Amino acid sequence: MYRILLPRPDDVAAWRDAARQAALANIAASDLLWDVEGAGQDLFGASSSPLPPASPGAFAISRHFLRLVDDVVPHRDPERFSLLYRMLLRLLEQPGALADEADPLRRRLDLLAKEVRRDIHKMRAFVRFRELGERFVAWFEPDHHIVRVNAGFFVRRFSTMRWSILTPDLSIHWDGSSLAEGPGAIRADAPDGDPVEALWKGYYASIFNPARLKVGAMLKEMPRKYWANMPETALIPELIAGARARETRMVEQVTPRGNADVAWQALREEASHCTRCDLHRCATQTVFGEGPVDADIMVVGEQPGDQEDVAGRPFVGPAGQLFNRALDEAGIDRSRLYVTNAVKHFKFEPRGKRRIHARPNAGEIKACRWWLDQERAIVSPRRIILLGTTAIHAVTGKASSLASVRESPIELGGGVVALATIHPSYLLRLPDKAQAEQDYARFVDDLRSATSP
Amino acid sequence: MAQLDVRQKLEILADAAKYDASCASSGTSKRDSRGATKGIGSTEGMGICHAYAPDGRCISLLKILLTNSCIFDCHYCINRKSSNVRRARFTAREVVDLTLAFYRRNYIEGLFLSSGIIRSSDYTMEQLVEVARSLREDHHFRGYIHLKTIPDADPGLIEAAGRHADRISINVELPTAAGLERLAPEKSASRIQGAMAGMKTAIEDGKDASRRYPSAPKFAPAGQSTQMIVGADAANDRDIVHTASGLYDRFALRRVYYSAFSPIPDASAVLPLKRPPLLREHRLYQSDWLMRFYGYRPGEVAQATDEQGMLPLDIDPKLAWALKAREQFPVDVNRAPRELLLRVPGLGVKAVDAVIASRRWRKLSLADIGRLSRSITKLRPFIVTTDWRPTALIDRIDLRARVTEQLELFGA
Numbered sequence: 001m002y003r004i005l006l007p008r009p010d011d012v013a014a015w016r017d018a019a020r021q022a023a024l025a026n027i028a029a030s031d032l033l034w035d036v037e038g039a040g041q042d043l044f045g046a047s048s049s050p051l052p053p054a055s056p057g058a059f060a061i062s063r064h065f066l067r068l069v070d071d072v073v074p075h076r077d078p079e080r081f082s083l084l085y086r087m088l089l090r091l092l093e094q095p096g097a098l099a100d101e102a103d104p105l106r107r108r109l110d111l112l113a114k115e116v117r118r119d120i121h122k123m124r125a126f127v128r129f130r131e132l133g134e135r136f137v138a139w140f141e142p143d144h145h146i147v148r149v150n151a152g153f154f155v156r157r158f159s160t161m162r163w164s165i166l167t168p169d170l171s172i173h174w175d176g177s178s179l180a181e182g183p184g185a186i187r188a189d190a191p192d193g194d195p196v197e198a199l200w201k202g203y204y205a206s207i208f209n210p211a212r213l214k215v216g217a218m219l220k221e222m223p224r225k226y227w228a229n230m231p232e233t234a235l236i237p238e239l240i241a242g243a244r245a246r247e248t249r250m251v252e253q254v255t256p257r258g259n260a261d262v263a264w265q266a267l268r269e270e271a272s273h274c275t276r277c278d279l280h281r282c283a284t285q286t287v288f289g290e291g292p293v294d295a296d297i298m299v300v301g302e303q304p305g306d307q308e309d310v311a312g313r314p315f316v317g318p319a320g321q322l323f324n325r326a327l328d329e330a331g332i333d334r335s336r337l338y339v340t341n342a343v344k345h346f347k348f349e350p351r352g353k354r355r356i357h358a359r360p361n362a363g364e365i366k367a368c369r370w371w372l373d374q375e376r377a378i379v380s381p382r383r384i385i386l387l388g389t390t391a392i393h394a395v396t397g398k399a400s401s402l403a404s405v406r407e408s409p410i411e412l413g414g415g416v417v418a419l420a421t422i423h424p425s426y427l428l429r430l431p432d433k434a435q436a437e438q439d440y441a442r443f444v445d446d447l448r449s450a451t452s453p
Numbered sequence: 454m455a456q457l458d459v460r461q462k463l464e465i466l467a468d469a470a471k472y473d474a475s476c477a478s479s480g481t482s483k484r485d486s487r488g489a490t491k492g493i494g495s496t497e498g499m500g501i502c503h504a505y506a507p508d509g510r511c512i513s514l515l516k517i518l519l520t521n522s523c524i525f526d527c528h529y530c531i532n533r534k535s536s537n538v539r540r541a542r543f544t545a546r547e548v549v550d551l552t553l554a555f556y557r558r559n560y561i562e563g564l565f566l567s568s569g570i571i572r573s574s575d576y577t578m579e580q581l582v583e584v585a586r587s588l589r590e591d592h593h594f595r596g597y598i599h600l601k602t603i604p605d606a607d608p609g610l611i612e613a614a615g616r617h618a619d620r621i622s623i624n625v626e627l628p629t630a631a632g633l634e635r636l637a638p639e640k641s642a643s644r645i646q647g648a649m650a651g652m653k654t655a656i657e658d659g660k661d662a663s664r665r666y667p668s669a670p671k672f673a674p675a676g677q678s679t680q681m682i683v684g685a686d687a688a689n690d691r692d693i694v695h696t697a698s699g700l701y702d703r704f705a706l707r708r709v710y711y712s713a714f715s716p717i718p719d720a721s722a723v724l725p726l727k728r729p730p731l732l733r734e735h736r737l738y739q740s741d742w743l744m745r746f747y748g749y750r751p752g753e754v755a756q757a758t759d760e761q762g763m764l765p766l767d768i769d770p771k772l773a774w775a776l777k778a779r780e781q782f783p784v785d786v787n788r789a790p791r792e793l794l795l796r797v798p799g800l801g802v803k804a805v806d807a808v809i810a811s812r813r814w815r816k817l818s819l820a821d822i823g824r825l826s827r828s829i830t831k832l833r834p835f836i837v838t839t840d841w842r843p844t845a846l847i848d849r850i851d852l853r854a855r856v857t858e859q860l861e862l863f864g865a
């Protein structure tokens with residue numbers, strides 16, 4: 001058993017020298033014990049001996065492997081030296097072996113390298129300097145032995161500043177022209193109290209959008225172990241706790257402010273180019289809702305029919321006429337209602353010269369719901385009368401039977417109530433006259449009670 | 454009105470910038486301040502995220518507005534003229550000082566500055582340029598600067614911005630011209646595109662110049678990007694993907710950012726009440742990746758959408774495409790060319806390169822692929838290895854349910 005004692009845990013050059021010497025002496029990985037000065041545990045101390053004197057000779061090794069060595073050596077895993085040595089011996093036999101990325105040893109080394117690189121990156125990101133007199137001082141606790149390799153980054157970036165980075169194992173100091181090393185430190189050596197921290201916290205709290213809380217994504221990139229050294233993280237619990245309330249306040253403040261008319265015109269114009277579903281292909285035009293944009297009551301039908309499609313206005317065909325008659329009988333002024341359809345394009349099947357109405361499917365209802373929601377937002381009605389199951393589906397988002405919702409008002413939130421009844425076209429299709437009359441009377445009743453104060 | 458102090462202004466003007474999606478600080482030329490007697494800063498290609506906010510987004514730059522006052526009235530924007538938010542305005546000097554103070558403490562990689570429009574587009578643009586000029590010339594700042602330009606401003610000013618900034622962005626704002634007309638009636642799609650085209654030419658000229666004279670100043674070395682708001686107009690994902698790919702092609706953009714419209718205080722009545730699901734934004738970014746790094750054509754991404762032109766929210770667009778293009782699968786990982794391997798759900802660019810490197814060495818088994826990818830469950834139905842052939846799986850009608858169900862189990 002041979003023992004190699006490296007002077008420092010991150011000493012790449014010393015590892016390379018020792019590994020070369022051992023490889024030239026044909027020492028097997030299992031006969032080599034790697035240790036770091038001062039690390040203590042010399043379990044095999046008694047039975048081990050130093051390497052035999054260097055035998056002359058050299059061998060070439062790929063640059064790729066040397067990069068891997070650079071990345072892996074700073075890792076804290078005590079096995080790293082010996083894993084690298086095993087890889088080195090393998091490469092001497094099969095110089096291309098490193099190309100096999102699926103190989104378990106290569107994979108293990110890659111993972112170690114990745115952890116080191118991540119630690120280096122996190123140090124660059126999460127070091128926080130505090131101004132102490134002439135000098136900027138930071139406290140940081142790396143996972144691996146990365147402080148020396150990472151020093152260059154801080155030198156290149158903060159070359160005209162004087163700074164120190166203190167860690168438990170080692171501190172580094174830059175005075176504007178040269179870098180010095182010192183022993184490990186404790187947190188109190190980099191005391192709080194930089195007044196700029198308050199500004200930074202103010203920034204951190206304000207740039208966060210409470211409508212997009214994603215705590216998991218934050219934790220993945222900024223695990224809690226780093227929080228202690230970053231001033232802004234002290235705010236996180238309170239920001240998360242307050243997010244719901246802030247978002248609600250943001251949404252509550254969404255109140256139409258006097259530009260409803262302009263908004264509605266613009267919306268109608270935009271809807272005329274809609275291609276959200278395939279219905280726009282065959283229909284003549286988008287049939288948008290109409291009526292006062294400040295109406296108290298909104299009526300939602302199914303979709304335009306043959307005549308509406310041509311006229312470009314809702315409820316002008318036979319069903320629309322029946323609807324007008326029922327409104328008259330119920331004593332309601334149609335010009336006070338905002339009348340629209342769940343789906344804004346005519347869906348039909350051509351039969352000879354005629355275009356036979358076809359029901360919109362769930363996908364079409366969902367696509368068109370975007371417009372209906374916008375209309376609701378602008379008109380902001382107190383009540384919504386739903387004509388038929390398509391309208392119920394579009395407004396509530398659920399396909400329910402009329403019978404199940406006809407009797408009782410549906411609360412839509414925000415004090416808005418929806419009332420469901422039949423679609424007038426249903427009456428036109430009923431073959432039984434007596435039945436039609438009875439249903440018509442009930443329809444008028446429904447309209448009356450839906451509009452009574 | 455009492456004078457606001459810097460901290461109050463910072464809070465107002467950062468709050469006003471929080472809806473902006475872009476924050477990256479990568480892809481610029483490499484520089485540092487070694488050996489300098491004055492100045493500070495470095496860029497090493499890869500940007501660094503110095504903190505993460507509870508919304509999961511990275512904080513890499515000091516992202517603020519010079520002012521949130523505006524003479525325009527874009528409906529989706531909290532700073533529009535008719536909104537009654539609290540207003541504040543920084544001087545150029547204050548922004549410079551803040552940037553340097555934060556940079557010295559290693560809080561940030563640099564500055565991302567945009568602004569509401571005050572007085573005129575030119576006046577506003579002059580102020581933005583002045584901040585960048587002062588940082589670069591008076592303070593020899595070598596960190597990252599991203600300027601959001603005002604598309605209406607004089608081309609000379611936009612050019613000056615490019616000389617000082619690493620990146621320039623010109624926002625298209627909305628994916629459709631109809632949406633822009635409705636929500637930002639004072640902005641014009643053609644003027645915005647004109648500014649992008651101008652910037653593209655300037656960037657190309659800049660590259661030419663530095664090829665010929667290495668000492669020529671770098672012009673916007675991190676290129677130009679843009680942002681569009683998703684969910685405030687009726688555009689579906691299919692429309693958005695087409696718009697984005699058109700922008701990439703025509704203006705050589707580095708990035709298109711998507712910002713899910715989020716409810717803003719004091720909003721205009723023209724806006725939707727609800728935000729679109731955040732996942733939608735994520736799916737759009739994934740589709741963007743497919744086009745930029747995986748060789749998908751926009752039409753292929755569109756194949757992954759449903760009848761309403763929307764990408765599914767429950768699975769990623771690559772898997773959605775694969776489930777619709779089953780005739781392409783399974784792919785033999787030991788033979789297939791790179792382009793085809795890139796189409797396998799669950800195999801990223803890195804994994805594909807690893808597969809190609811490894812198979813020169815030997816034939817790969819399912820366990821090998823397992824070591825190279827994150828989730829073998831997702832992959833299995835789509836690949837053939839020396840010891841695995843999923844003949845029955847790929848034709849199963851319930852494949853989607855099986856793959857997604859297993860994914861959920863995996864994530865739990």
Ligand code: SF4
Pocket residue numbers: 271274275276277278279280286343344345364367368369371
């Ligand atoms: S039916 Fe509605 S969603 Fe479909 S194209 Fe027409 S307006 Fe757009």
